[in-house]
Amino acid sequence: MASSHYGIIAAFDEPGPLMKAAEQVRDAGYRHWDVITPFPVHGMDGAMGLKRSKVPRITFIGGAIGLATGMALAAYMNWIDYPLIVGGKPFFSPIYAFPVAYELTILLAAFGTIGGMFIFNRLPMLYHPVLKHDHIHRASDDRFYLVIEAADPLYEPAKTRALLDKIGGREIADLED
Amino acid sequence: MASLSENPSPSAAALLREVAPAKLDRPVLVENDRSFSWITNKICGIIEERTPLWWWVAFCVSGFVASFCLIGLTYLVATGTGVWGLNNPANWGWAIVNFVFWIGIGHAGTLISAILCLLRQKWRTSINRAAEAMTIFAVVCAGIFPLFHVGRVWFAWWLFPIPNSNAIWPNFKSALLWDVFAVSTYGTVSALFWYVGLIPDLATVRDRAKTKLRQVCYGIFALGWRGSNRHWRNYEMAYLLLAGLSTPLVLSVHTIVSFDFAVSLIPGWHTTIFPPYFVAGAIFSGFGMVLTLMLPLRAIYRLEDLITQYHIDCMCKICLATGSMVGYAYAMEFFIAWYGANPFESFAFVNRAFGPFAWAYWIMIACNVICPQFFWFKACRRNLVLVFILSILINVGMWFERFVIAVTSLSRDFMPTSWGYYSPTVVDIFTYVGTFGVFAVLFLLFLRFLPLMAMAEIKAVTPRADPHHHGH
Numbered sequence: 001m002a003s004s005h006y007g008i009i010a011a012f013d014e015p016g017p018l019m020k021a022a023e024q025v026r027d028a029g030y031r032h033w034d035v036i037t038p039f040p041v042h043g044m045d046g047a048m049g050l051k052r053s054k055v056p057r058i059t060f061i062g063g064a065i066g067l068a069t070g071m072a073l074a075a076y077m078n079w080i081d082y083p084l085i086v087g088g089k090p091f092f093s094p095i096y097a098f099p100v101a102y103e104l105t106i107l108l109a110a111f112g113t114i115g116g117m118f119i120f121n122r123l124p125m126l127y128h129p130v131l132k133h134d135h136i137h138r139a140s141d142d143r144f145y146l147v148i149e150a151a152d153p154l155y156e157p158a159k160t161r162a163l164l165d166k167i168g169g170r171e172i173a174d175l176e177d
Numbered sequence: 178m179a180s181l182s183e184n185p186s187p188s189a190a191a192l193l194r195e196v197a198p199a200k201l202d203r204p205v206l207v208e209n210d211r212s213f214s215w216i217t218n219k220i221c222g223i224i225e226e227r228t229p230l231w232w233w234v235a236f237c238v239s240g241f242v243a244s245f246c247l248i249g250l251t252y253l254v255a256t257g258t259g260v261w262g263l264n265n266p267a268n269w270g271w272a273i274v275n276f277v278f279w280i281g282i283g284h285a286g287t288l289i290s291a292i293l294c295l296l297r298q299k300w301r302t303s304i305n306r307a308a309e310a311m312t313i314f315a316v317v318c319a320g321i322f323p324l325f326h327v328g329r330v331w332f333a334w335w336l337f338p339i340p341n342s343n344a345i346w347p348n349f350k351s352a353l354l355w356d357v358f359a360v361s362t363y364g365t366v367s368a369l370f371w372y373v374g375l376i377p378d379l380a381t382v383r384d385r386a387k388t389k390l391r392q393v394c395y396g397i398f399a400l401g402w403r404g405s406n407r408h409w410r411n412y413e414m415a416y417l418l419l420a421g422l423s424t425p426l427v428l429s430v431h432t433i434v435s436f437d438f439a440v441s442l443i444p445g446w447h448t449t450i451f452p453p454y455f456v457a458g459a460i461f462s463g464f465g466m467v468l469t470l471m472l473p474l475r476a477i478y479r480l481e482d483l484i485t486q487y488h489i490d491c492m493c494k495i496c497l498a499t500g501s502m503v504g505y506a507y508a509m510e511f512f513i514a515w516y517g518a519n520p521f522e523s524f525a526f527v528n529r530a531f532g533p534f535a536w537a538y539w540i541m542i543a544c545n546v547i548c549p550q551f552f553w554f555k556a557c558r559r560n561l562v563l564v565f566i567l568s569i570l571i572n573v574g575m576w577f578e579r580f581v582i583a584v585t586s587l588s589r590d591f592m593p594t595s596w597g598y599y600s601p602t603v604v605d606i607f608t609y610v611g612t613f614g615v616f617a618v619l620f621l622l623f624l625r626f627l628p629l630m631a632m633a634e635i636k637a638v639t640p641r642a643d644p645h646h647h648g649h
Contacts, residue, residue: 019644038213039377039637040409043644048406053414059422073338077346086350099355099433103362106426110366110419114373117415121408124400131403137384139404140377142213142636 006129006177007033007149008160010169011138015041018144021167022047025146028163032152036130036145055116062112063105070101129175147175206300206638208482213636216483220378220628221385223478231477232621239617246611249604250325258328260604267587267599272322274579275609277434278462279319279616280360281455281575283367284427285463286312290370291423294416300491302634303483306378307474308467309371310627314619315466316364318612323356325608352436359433366426370419373412376402377633431459438582445525445586448513454506458575461499461545464492465571470620472565474629483630486559493552493564496571500549503578507546525586533598534585537577544574 012018015037022035026049035044074097078084083091094101118124130136130147139145146169148160164172207216253260263270286308293301324333336357338347347354379399386392402408435455438446468489475484514526529538548570551557558564589596623629640646 014646015642015644016646035406036404037406037409038217038381038404039633039642040413041406041642041644042637044406045410050407050410053411055411055414056418059418074349077338078349082344082346084346084348084350086348089350096350099352099429099436100349100358102429103355103358103426103433106422106429107362107365110369110422113415113418113422114369117373117411118400120411123402123408126396126401128401128403130405131401136403140381140384140402141217 004177005150005157006175007147007151007155008157008164009130009133009145009147009173009175010164011135011171012144012146012169015044015144017168018146019044019047021146021164021169024167025148025163028154030148030152030154032149032155034130034147034149036136036139036147038140038142038144041144054120055113058112058116058119059109060112062115063109066105066108067101069108070104071097073097073104074100129177133173133175135171204300204485204487205640206302206485206487207635208485210641211482211639212641213639216632216635216639217381217385219480219483220630220632221382223624223629224382224626225385225387228625232625236618236621239614239621242614243611243618244614245607246321246615249608249611250321252604253325253608254330258326260602262599262601262605264597264599266590266595266597267584269583269587270599271580271601271605271609272326273437274576274583275612276319276322277455277579277583278576279315279322279612280363280434281431281459281462281579282466282572283312283315283319283363283463284431284456284459285467286310286315287363287367287370287423287427288460288463289467290374291420291427294420295424298491299638300488302638303480303488303630304467304471304492305634306371306374306627306631307471307623307629308463309367309374310620310623311463311466311470312367313364313371314616314623316360316367317619318616320360320364321608321612321615323360352433352440355433356437359430363426363430366419366423370423373416373419374631374634375627376400376412377404378628378631380404381632382628428456431456438586443586443590444519444521445529445582447522448510450506450509450513454503454510457499457502457506458545458578461496461503461549462572462575464496464499465568465575468492468496468564468568469572472561472568474624476561478629480630483635489561489564490555490558493558496568497549497552500545500571504546507542521591525589528589529581529585532585532589534581534588537581538585541574541577541581544570545578548574 010021012021018035018037019041022044025033026047035041035048037044071094075092079091085091089096130145133145135143136145146164148155148164150157152160154160161172211219261270261272286305289301289308290305290312293305323336324330327333327336335341336347336354347357376399379395380402383392383395383399386395432452432455435451439448439451441447471484471492472489475481511526514522517523529535548567551563551567557567584599588599636642
């Protein structure tokens with residue numbers, strides 16, 4: 001890790017071979033590796049052995065806070081702090097507070113979703129070794145890449161390079177940190 | 178179903194042999210089997226080419242029209258809301274009409290991005306970006322009216338529950354406060370949803386940038402996106418959740434907008450049909466606007482391979498469905514007015530169709546109920562000039578719908594002694610016409626600086642994106 005070597009990158013032309021390659025890297029037992037694709041490839045999560053995303057938890061927390069905030073706002077403002085008599089209606093009822101609470105639930109759940117996505121993805125991250133690869137601009141256009149990091153316990157430069165070659169990776173290159 | 182037909186179990190296979198289901202080919206979403214890089218080049222090319230002359234002409238005209246809005250608002254703020262055509266009894270006029278009109282237009286964008294995403298309608302991918310942009314800009318135009326109708330616009334922040342020197346809070350029992358929350362949430366979530374969808378495409382533009390400035394500007398907004406599948410996993414989940422959140426949001430926003438009317442006691446407003454009827458009308462007008470915008474863009478930028486006839490057919494059919502729902506709601510309002518045996522309610526509807534605003538009512542019926550019926554016919558859906566004209570008429574009709582609802586009910590309510598007539602003033606007209614300029618300026622800027630279509634999503638729905646696709 002002390003070296004400035006980040007890992008090895010290999011290119012693929014089609015999603016199909018990439019998926020098969022990912023399955024083999026997964027089965028070989030690697031953990032610190034990734035695939036870089038221009039669009040989400042259907043089924044790749046399974047091929048990489050990734051678990052379900054945790055974003056929904058943050059969404060739920062955001063939504064729950066939103067609902068509680070909406071109800072609390074209405075109760076505090078129109079009942080506790082300044083009791084407001086309108087048309088002989090009760091000072092507080094969850095019915096009339098509902099539209100505001102509902103909108104705040106959605107608003108804060110949306111903030112939670114996006115915040116959660118950023119946190120779990122560690123975005124924004126304007127610098128990343130993968131982005132230094134000479135041909136990486138093709139990864140947001142029409143090519144597919146597989147990266148195995150040097151941080152992986154199974155990583156051995158020669159062996160890992162041979163694996164990438166065997167599973168159909170092309171233009172195999174080293175990545176510097 | 179896909180798994181059933183691809184890998185049938187023995188019993189399912191026997192059943193499939195027995196019923197012999199027809200093999201229906203799904204329509205292709207990208208014509209001519211275009212490659213990934215063709216899609217990238219086509220869409221990035223739009224913002225990378227030299228600014229075309231028509232864009233500058235359109236931009237100057239739009240800017241000129243937008244200045245009308247500025248003039249109208251400046252005069253209003255300097256003088257007071259008396260410069261609008263409001264009177265007693267018509268205390269609500271063009272401002273609420275225009276507000277509901279623009280908010281309604283926005284709804285198609287959210288429908289396309291959220292509801293069609295949940296329903297896995299893949300044809301949404303080539304129109305969702307522009308439709309979402311339309312949503313945000315429509316909300317901007319809509320927001321102008323409630324913001325300025327308060328008269329002393331520097332006190333507009335009193336709409337929000339912020340402590341102020343009067344030591345009182347907004348009334349949470351009021352539909353107008355619900356509206357403040359609904360519309361501000363709607364604007365915020367729409368903008369976030371749009372931005373999240375843009376991130377991978379901004380990365381594409383960044384990676385293609387020829388100048389340092391472009392690279393840095395797009396790079397900052399792309400947040401360092403690199404297309405990692407570990408990111409896509411969270412990204413797709415977030416996108417799906419946002420779609421799931423936007424769906425109840427879009428339905429609630431126009432429901433709450435309709436509450437502005439329905440929660441009151443005015444005959445013609447005080448009806449329970451309003452929420453679904455407003456939502457259907459909003460989607461109807463929004464799709465009309467999407468067609469109005471996309472048909473010229475398709476022709477100018479030669480996007481026929483990406484916005485195919487199938488896409489246009491789908492949009493026309495949604496217009497037909499929602500337009501017919503709106504027509505049904507018009508009929509049902511009349512039925513309930515009669516069946517409810519409330520003489521004020523019956524009068525309100527007879528007055529709509531045959532009173533002093535009958536001209537507006539029949540424009541509304543002609544545009545909203547009759548126009549979309551052309552979309553039953555394939556020949557009409559294929560005649561793009563006709564589709565374009567009808568899409569504009571739909572929006573004319575939907576503006577008149579809000580006018581009819583707001584003005585006819587107010588100008589003749591319970592007491593004949595308080596009846597009146599409503600006409601807008603030149604300030605009303607300036608402000609409203611000006612919002613079209615504001616909308617057009619924003620949309621033109623969007624065309625110039627951001628990818629018009631969701632490239633990553635379009636690539637993902639092409640056949641070669643399927644990992645099981647072989648050969649080409």
